[in-house]
Amino acid sequence: MTSAVNPPRSGPRAITRTLRSVTDLLDAGLVPPTQAPELEQVARQYATAIPPAFASLIETPDDPIGRQVIPHPSECHTEAAEDPDPIGDDALSPVPGIVHRYADRALLKPLLVCPLYCRFCFRREHVGPGGGVLDDAALARALDWLRTHTDIHEVVMTGGDPLMLSPRRMRAIMTALEGMAHIHTIRIHSRVPVADPERLDAEMAEALDTTRSMWLVVHVNHARELTPQARAAIRRVQARAIPVLGQSVLLRGVNDTPEAMEDLLRAQVAARIRPYYLHQLDPAPGTARFHVPIREGQRLLAGLRGRVTGIAWPTYVLDIPGGHGKVPIAPDYLHTGPDGHLRVRAPDGTIHRLARERG
Numbered sequence: 535m536t537s538a539v540n541p542p543r544s545g546p547r548a549i550t551r552t553l554r555s556v557t558d559l560l561d562a563g564l565v566p567p568t569q570a571p572e573l574e575q576v577a578r579q580y581a582t583a584i585p586p587a588f589a590s591l592i593e594t595p596d597d598p599i600g601r602q603v604i605p606h607p608s609e610c611h612t613e614a615a616e617d618p619d620p621i622g623d624d625a626l627s628p629v630p631g632i633v634h635r636y637a638d639r640a641l642l643k644p645l646l647v648c649p650l651y652c653r654f655c656f657r658r659e660h661v662g663p664g665g666g667v668l669d670d671a672a673l674a675r676a677l678d679w680l681r682t683h684t685d686i687h688e689v690v691m692t693g694g695d696p697l698m699l700s701p702r703r704m705r706a707i708m709t710a711l712e713g714m715a716h717i718h719t720i721r722i723h724s725r726v727p728v729a730d731p732e733r734l735d736a737e738m739a740e741a742l743d744t745t746r747s748m749w750l751v752v753h754v755n756h757a758r759e760l761t762p763q764a765r766a767a768i769r770r771v772q773a774r775a776i777p778v779l780g781q782s783v784l785l786r787g788v789n790d791t792p793e794a795m796e797d798l799l800r801a802q803v804a805a806r807i808r809p810y811y812l813h814q815l816d817p818a819p820g821t822a823r824f825h826v827p828i829r830e831g832q833r834l835l836a837g838l839r840g841r842v843t844g845i846a847w848p849t850y851v852l853d854i855p856g857g858h859g860k861v862p863i864a865p866d867y868l869h870t871g872p873d874g875h876l877r878v879r880a881p882d883g884t885i886h887r888l889a890r891e892r893g
């Protein structure tokens with residue numbers, strides 16, 4: 535699909551360094567000069583980074599890859615329903631770098647830097663090159679909090695992107711967590727394997743190899759992101775018996791068609807990634823162009839039921855605005871009929887009465 539606003543690039547241009555500024559985007563032919571003033575305004579609010587590996591996948595600026603990372607003038611327009619902290623992280627942070635929402639687990643955010651900056655990010659008000667890294671003292675306080683909260687069994691490392699840490703710093707965190715007997719599980723959420731796969735090198739894979747139950751959750755939104763380089767990076771982790779899960783965001787113009795969603799789910803399974811979550815877009819400021827209504831998302835998934843293998847099936851989830859937690863919002867196949875018996879809808883749309891079940 536070609537945008538009426540952003541013209542196609544005039545032939546492929548080799549991009550050898552991360553694009554970070556409006557000038558970089560103009561030079562790469564990814565935005566038209568007429569948009570420059572508005573994009574400078576966007577740049578004052580939100581970070582931009584497009585690493586070469588990801589930039590090389592962009593065929594036209596408004597294609598499913600370009601849309602995710604190229605700034606757009608609409609980002610300066612905030613709608614009434616949008617919120618700078620849409621899932622209520624800030625109120626649940628007992629010390630910098632920790633978010634505690636659920637009884638048995640906590641988020642550890644060691645840095646707010648990412649390999650790229652997604653234009654739909656729910657933490658867009660916080661992430662960026664200026665967002666920084668927890669310094670040694672702040673990290674020590676965050677780890678102390680985990681050490682003293684023995685009801686926490688799982689640490690979810692997020693950010694920013696934890697794989698932007700150096701392997702040395704990652705190993706230091708792993709060593710600290712291994713010293714806490716109550717921490718059984720460590721989960722790392724990352725965009726690095728698809729955005730900048732070389733960064734997930736042998737040294738980093740080794741740093742992730744811990745005595746705890748380690749899980750890597752790769753954020754991937756389109757099948758084309760799973761390049762041979764990305765799959766090789768993922769294999770470096772899988773080779774250490776670390777299971778890899780996938781999480782995606784349902785995004786207009788990226789994966790909101792049956793074909794795109796089917797390709798995305800199949801590509802993950804082909805890379806031995808178990809699709810875990812499909813997120814409903816959080817209402818972060820300036821992200822309306824990516825919004826897909828929940829009912830449309832449910833119809834999209836219902837249309838794939840029966841066509842795509844069950845191991846490719848993610849849980850469609852909504853983070854309830856205001857920090858009330860995450861809930862599944864999958865298509866509902868059951869309803870109660872007028873006779874009080876349950877009815878179930880089959881993948882082909884036919885309705886069947888369950889004789890032995892009452893509603």
Ligand code: SF4
Nearest residue numbers: 648651652655694725
């Ligand atoms: S990588 Fe994650 S935290 Fe970073 S900009 Fe994208 S969605 Fe936000």
